[in-house]
Amino acid sequence: MSRWVISGLRKGIVTTCYPDRKETAKGVSPGLPAGSASVPEAAGRELEAVCPTGAIRFKRGEAQVDYRRCVHCFRCVRSTRFPLEWEPGYEWAQLASTGTNFSSWPKVFQKSMHIRVVDAGDCGACLNEVKQLSNPYYNMHRLGFFITPTPRNADILLVVGPVNDHTRLPLEQTYEAMPTPKLVMAVGACALSGGVFGPSFVTGNGVKDVLPVDVEVPGSPPPPLAILHGLLFAARCSAGL
Amino acid sequence: MPDLAEMAAQAERNWPGDVQAWVDRRTPLCELRCPPSEILPEVVRWLVVELEYRFAGLIVEEEQDEWDLRYLFYSIHGKPGWARLRVRQPLERPTFPSISAAVHAADWHEREAEDLFGVAFEGHPRLGDFVLHDELWQEAIAPMRRDFDERAALEERKPDLEWRPRRIVHEPGAFAMPIGPVYAGVTESAQFLLETVGEDVIRAFPRLFYKYRAIEKIAEGRTVDDCLLLAERFAATTAFAHALAFCRAVETICRVKIPPRARLLRVLVAELERFRHHAGVIHDICESTALSVAASQAAIIEEDLLRLCCELTGHRYLFGLAIPGGLSCDLKDSDCIGAVETAGQILSKLRDLEEGLRYSSSFLDRLEGVGIISLQDAREFGLVGPIARASGLEGDLRQAQPYSGYEDFVFDAALEREGDGFARLRVLIAEAEEAVRILDQVPARLKAGAVSAPVVLQAGRALGWVEAPRGAAFHGVHLGEGGIVQRYRAIMPSFVNWHGFHLAAENFAFQDFPIILATLGLSVAENDR
Numbered sequence: 001m002s003r004w005v006i007s008g009l010r011k012g013i014v015t016t017c018y019p020d021r022k023e024t025a026k027g028v029s030p031g032l033p034a035g036s037a038s039v040p041e042a043a044g045r046e047l048e049a050v051c052p053t054g055a056i057r058f059k060r061g062e063a064q065v066d067y068r069r070c071v072h073c074f075r076c077v078r079s080t081r082f083p084l085e086w087e088p089g090y091e092w093a094q095l096a097s098t099g100t101n102f103s104s105w106p107k108v109f110q111k112s113m114h115i116r117v118v119d120a121g122d123c124g125a126c127l128n129e130v131k132q133l134s135n136p137y138y139n140m141h142r143l144g145f146f147i148t149p150t151p152r153n154a155d156i157l158l159v160v161g162p163v164n165d166h167t168r169l170p171l172e173q174t175y176e177a178m179p180t181p182k183l184v185m186a187v188g189a190c191a192l193s194g195g196v197f198g199p200s201f202v203t204g205n206g207v208k209d210v211l212p213v214d215v216e217v218p219g220s221p222p223p224p225l226a227i228l229h230g231l232l233f234a235a236r237c238s239a240g241l
Numbered sequence: 242m243p244d245l246a247e248m249a250a251q252a253e254r255n256w257p258g259d260v261q262a263w264v265d266r267r268t269p270l271c272e273l274r275c276p277p278s279e280i281l282p283e284v285v286r287w288l289v290v291e292l293e294y295r296f297a298g299l300i301v302e303e304e305q306d307e308w309d310l311r312y313l314f315y316s317i318h319g320k321p322g323w324a325r326l327r328v329r330q331p332l333e334r335p336t337f338p339s340i341s342a343a344v345h346a347a348d349w350h351e352r353e354a355e356d357l358f359g360v361a362f363e364g365h366p367r368l369g370d371f372v373l374h375d376e377l378w379q380e381a382i383a384p385m386r387r388d389f390d391e392r393a394a395l396e397e398r399k400p401d402l403e404w405r406p407r408r409i410v411h412e413p414g415a416f417a418m419p420i421g422p423v424y425a426g427v428t429e430s431a432q433f434l435l436e437t438v439g440e441d442v443i444r445a446f447p448r449l450f451y452k453y454r455a456i457e458k459i460a461e462g463r464t465v466d467d468c469l470l471l472a473e474r475f476a477a478t479t480a481f482a483h484a485l486a487f488c489r490a491v492e493t494i495c496r497v498k499i500p501p502r503a504r505l506l507r508v509l510v511a512e513l514e515r516f517r518h519h520a521g522v523i524h525d526i527c528e529s530t531a532l533s534v535a536a537s538q539a540a541i542i543e544e545d546l547l548r549l550c551c552e553l554t555g556h557r558y559l560f561g562l563a564i565p566g567g568l569s570c571d572l573k574d575s576d577c578i579g580a581v582e583t584a585g586q587i588l589s590k591l592r593d594l595e596e597g598l599r600y601s602s603s604f605l606d607r608l609e610g611v612g613i614i615s616l617q618d619a620r621e622f623g624l625v626g627p628i629a630r631a632s633g634l635e636g637d638l639r640q641a642q643p644y645s646g647y648e649d650f651v652f653d654a655a656l657e658r659e660g661d662g663f664a665r666l667r668v669l670i671a672e673a674e675e676a677v678r679i680l681d682q683v684p685a686r687l688k689a690g691a692v693s694a695p696v697v698l699q700a701g702r703a704l705g706w707v708e709a710p711r712g713a714a715f716h717g718v719h720l721g722e723g724g725i726v727q728r729y730r731a732i733m734p735s736f737v738n739w740h741g742f743h744l745a746a747e748n749f750a751f752q753d754f755p756i757i758l759a760t761l762g763l764s765v766a767e768n769d770r
Contacts, residue, residue, distance in 0.1 A: 007597055008534040014541060027548025030556045052470055073470060074561035078569045118423055119430040121452040124766040125477035125558045128521065131427045132547070135540035149425030166374055166451040167430050169400050170423045196470045197454045200391050201384065221477070223557060 015139045018225060019232055029090040029223040033076050036063040036084060043082035050075045053189070053196065056084075067092060067218035068192040090223055093230035095237065096186070096213040109155055109183075109238040112144035113231065116154035116178065120171050121203065122161030125221040126188035130160065132224040145231050151177040156234060160221075162190035162203040163210050175211050183234055186213045187227055189220040245271040245322050248292070255287065256280055270323040277328050277336075282343040284326060288314050289344055294324055295636060296623050297706075298732035299350040300717045301358050303387050307331050308360065312340070312347075313704065313715065313732075317641045323704075339365040346623025349740045350732075357457075359383035372450045376404030384458055391458045410436040410444050422451045429765035435746075435754065442754060445746035447739055452769035460729035465491055465565060465698060468726045472716065476733070476767035477558050478521065481514045482709035483716070483731070484563035489644060490705030490718035491565040495696050502690035503567030504646040509577060509683045510550075510568075511645075511707070512676040514559055516584060517546035518710035519627075519669045519676075520591070522762035526666055527598075529759035530607045538594045545587045553580045567693030574687045581680045588677045595670050608662035612745040612757035615660055622741040625734045626712020628761055631668045632660035638708035650679050662760035669762070698724025711735055711764060735767035 016023045033056070039047070044058030055069035056076060063084065076084040119127055133140040134147070148154050151174045163171060175184070186207040189195040194205045207213050215237070217230035248271045249262035261274040275281045288294045294314035302309045312326040328337060339362035341348040349371075351362040356372040359381070369375070373382070377400050383389065408417055415438045422430040432448035456475045460468045472487035473480040485507060492499065499507075524539035547557040553576055554562050562568055598604055614624070619632040629636060637654035639647040655671035657664035702719045712734030719728035738761070745757050 003597060003600065004532070004534040007593070008537070011538065011541070025548065027551035027557065030551060052467055071470065071474070072556055072560050074555060074569065078561065117427045119428065119452070121430070121454055121769075122766065123474045123477040123480075124429070124764060125474075125480070127427060127429060128478055129557075132540070132544055134427075135544050136537050137541065137544045147427060161452070162454070164452060164454050165377060166453060167422065169377075170430065170451070174423050196467075196474055197456075197459065200455060200459050201389075201393065202453060202455045220474075220560070221558070 014136050015142070016137055016225070018228065019143075023090075023225055028225055029088065030072055030219075031086045031088045032067055032070060032092065032219070033065050033084045034087040035065045039063045039082070046080055046082055047076055047084060050080045053193070068216060069189060070218060070220060071189050071195055072220040090225040091229045092219060092222065092226050093215055093217045093233040096208065096216045109235050112146065113155045113235055114146050114148040114153050115156045115158050115231070116148055116151045116174060117158045117160070118167075118171050118174050120159050120161035120167040120191070120207065121164035121197075122188065122190060126160035126190070129221045129224050130158065130187070130227060133228060138224045138228060140228060140231065143228070143232065144235075145228075151175075152179065154178050154182070156183045156185055156231070157211075158185045158187055159191050159207045159211070160187050162194045162197045163207055164197075165202045168210055171207075171210060181238075183214045183238065184211050185215045185217065185230055185234055187217045187230065188222060189218060192216050192218055195220065244320065245269055245324075248324065249273075252284065252287075256284065260284060268323055269321070270325055272325045272327055274327045274329075277330050277334075277338060279338060281326070281328060281338050282340045285312065285340045285343040285347075288324055288326075292316075292324075293318065296344045296346045297713070297715050298730075298737075299347060299354065300728075300730040300732075301354045301360060301385075302719065302728050303332070303358065303385070308335060308337075310337060310360075311717075313717075315642055317636045321642045323642075335360045336363055337361070338363050341365055344623070345621045346737065346740070349736065357383060357385040359386065372453055374448075374450065376401040384455060389458075391455065391461070406434050406446075406448065408436070409446070412438055412443070414438050415443065431765045433754075435751070437751060440750050442747060442749055442751055445743045445754070447742050449739060449765060450769045452766055454770065456770040457729050457731060460726050463726050465720070465724050465726065468718075468729060469564065471729075472731075473560055473563075475731070475770050476735070476764055477560070478764065479514060479518055479709050479711060479767070481510055481559040481563055482707050483714060485511060485645070486705040486707040486709070486714050486716040487718065488563050488565045488705065489707070490703045490716050491696070491698075491720070493703035493705065494701035494718065494720055495565070495699055497566055497694050497696050499567055499645070500691040500694055501646070502571075502688060503692050503694070505683060505686055506568055506572055506577070506692065507563065507645045508647060508650065509572075509580070509680060510554065510559060510562060512679045513546065513550055513553070513580065513584065515710045516587075516673050516676040517543060517550060519673045520546055522669055522759070523591075523594075523666065525759040525762065526608070526662070526756070527604075529756045530604050532598075532601065532604050535594060535598060535601070535604070538590070538597075542587055542590050542594070545590070546584075549580055549583050549587070553577070564693065566696045567691070569693070571692040577687060578684045581684055584677050584680050588673065591670065591673055598666075605663060607753070607756050608666060608760065610659075610661050611749060611753050612662045612665075612760055613660050614741060614744045616658075618741065618744045619660065622744065623737055624712075624741045625737050626709075627655070627668045627672060628665060628738055628741075629712065630655050631657045631664040633658045636713070638706055638713050642706060644707065650682055652679050662756060665760045665762075700724075709734055711762065711767065712738060731770055733767045733770065735764045739763055739768045
């Protein structure tokens with residue numbers, strides 16, 4: 001056993017300094033397309049057409065991006081004569097319009113939050129990024145976030161995937177089993193908008209079809225830092241900050 | 242191993258008047274047209290037992306007025322070659338003979354066809370409650386039929402809360418323990434019905450398709466570009482491999498010649514993905530045995546590779562890179578060389594980890610002799626990928642049916658004999674080593690050139706295949722006029738391997754279950770589609 005202790009100590013600390021400092025290592029995030037404030041008509045129409053999920057809208061001379069729909073296909077960069085600039089970064093979480101009114105929220109989640117993760121039909125990428133949060137690079141435990149095996153102990157329900165038919169009931173039952181106060185965090189393009197799968201006879205427009213969503217984290221998949229930002233965001237909101 | 246022309250002649254001799262054969266030299270492929278009678282399982286037995294072809298899968302297609310069933314087989318030994326059995330019947334007669342007794346690997350293919358198309362296979366031991374779960378789909382709906390509109394929302398269906406799965410074991414004291422679909426950990430939704438008399442798991446049924454997103458259905462009527470998004474995203478931890486197979490099918494239909502630089506870069510990216518995928522499975526194995534430091538070190542390796550992929554291609558999971566014709570953007574030579582060097586450094590971390598694991602007897606105790614799949618079982622169930630190779634069943638499409646220039650690379654396909662968890666771990670590590678060995682051969686071959694060729698879409702049918710990180714993957718694409726997708730059949734390694742899951746999980750202790758699951762490294766998303 002001492003072999004592992006020595007080996008582990010030798011590897012040193014690789015944990016990110018985020019959120020104390022921005023993480024600048026390469027490859028931590030694919031970034032997201034930045035909207036463009038002033039774009040000629042031809043460019044705007046072409047960008048609108050090349051985006052497969054309708055994330056880009058050309059309105060009043062602007063190319064506006066709805067991040068909730070972006071599936072990271074890169075066609076607005078690689079398959080057009082008018083490539084959009086992409087912004088590096090990962091702080092993408094936002095309050096959902098359908099969720100809790102935080103002004104009436106009790107201040108209970110300041111020190112630690114327990115997360116119950118539910119896979120509602122995801123492709124595997126979002127779930128894999130959530131798994132990375134426990135790896136040494138991100139180590140969410142140092143910030144007070146823990147994965148719990150049971151909804152009974154959970155504060156946050158973190159949902160990935162578009163919520164297809166067969167996962168709808170398990171998802172609803174998991175939510176019902178969580179005691180209040182509780183938050184729902186929808187992670188990834190599929191959870192926010194159905195991604196490339198919905199709507200169809202088995203999938204809809206994401207988690208909001210089924211549960212009230214509090215925090216949304218866009219991306220396909222959102223990298224671990226974006227999910228971590230989402231968790232910190234949820235914790236801050238619920239602490240009334 | 243007869244060549245295809247001989248095979249055609251022999252088939253017509255064996256079953257005169259019943260089987261018509263012809264050879265397509267381009268693929269190369271021998272097609273055998275069979276009647277929907279007891280001749281079909283006979284021909285299947287001849288192909289599999291005498292000629293030693295492997296069963297790839299079954300593609301069912303509803304044509305204008307008939308059913309078109311295509312059973313695909315490929316050779317591992319000898320020259321690359323395919324055999325396709327074709328059975329057709331008018332739509333009013335949706336009953337076919339089952340071939341599961343001849344090729345057990347066909348069992349799940351037939352069940353899926355029954356659920357989704359409503360075709361019946363006579364002699365199949367167990368049909369029903371497979372893709373479409375009985376508690377939700379009470380009426381007999383066949384969503385893959387052409388007249389089923391995938392956009393139409395079905396009536397609000399209420400799940401039958403009284404539904405219970407069938408009990409198989411009736412031993413005194415036995416109880417059924419359902420695990421999932423939502424269960425401990427950050428896990429994919431799937432249900433496991435374990436029947437136990439206490440310590441040992443006697444029966445283990447995976448109840449899958451909780452994640453059924455009907456990819457094959459919603460692909461119909463889409464453009465190639467839109468279908469490519471589906472191909473990448475239904476099992477995104479191996480997104481590039483599946484995108485590549487889909488693109489290859491389209492390229493075969495449209496007779497596109499891929500430029501050498503594109504072929505080379507596709508191999509580079511595919512092997513990076515394989516290395517990263519295997520690191521993830523190694524992490525899961527260490528985590529399942531609660532060896533925390535080892536799990537952390539494996540997680541570091543996986544994250545290093547995710548970051549490397551993002552730095553090189555813009556995305557951690559390689560989205561948006563493979564397109565019909567080649568790649569969507571070029572990669573700089575200096576970046577490629579740097580990536581290969583970094584992969585080598587990451588490999589030395591894996592070697593350190595492996596050495597630590599080799600001397601951890603408490604870890605090895607949980608893997609050695611546990612979760613055994615015998616060679617015979619692996620063969621009968623047609624298992625593929627690292628799992629099959631750990632049981633001694635050879636077969637790696639990069640060597641058996643080379644594509645994208647793999648025939649020019651020097652590498653060994655891993656092979657072990659024991660078929661236990663430790664053998665599977667050794668195969669994963671060996672394949673990671675070989676992936677880096679292939680990567681090391683890339684820089685010397687880098688030459689300037691186009692990274693994609695133009696594609697003129699046309700109608701046609703073709704199969705695209707890859708050795709995906711989890712095993713052989715076959716994408717059957719049928720394009721109609723204007724290049725619109727008419728049928729997209731995704732035969733996935735996880736679908737094939739989940740069928741053999743119970744071989745590893747039964748007759749072992751309860752505590753071994755999560756470890757056995759981790760050593761198999763299966764994807765639910767890839768199976769469920």
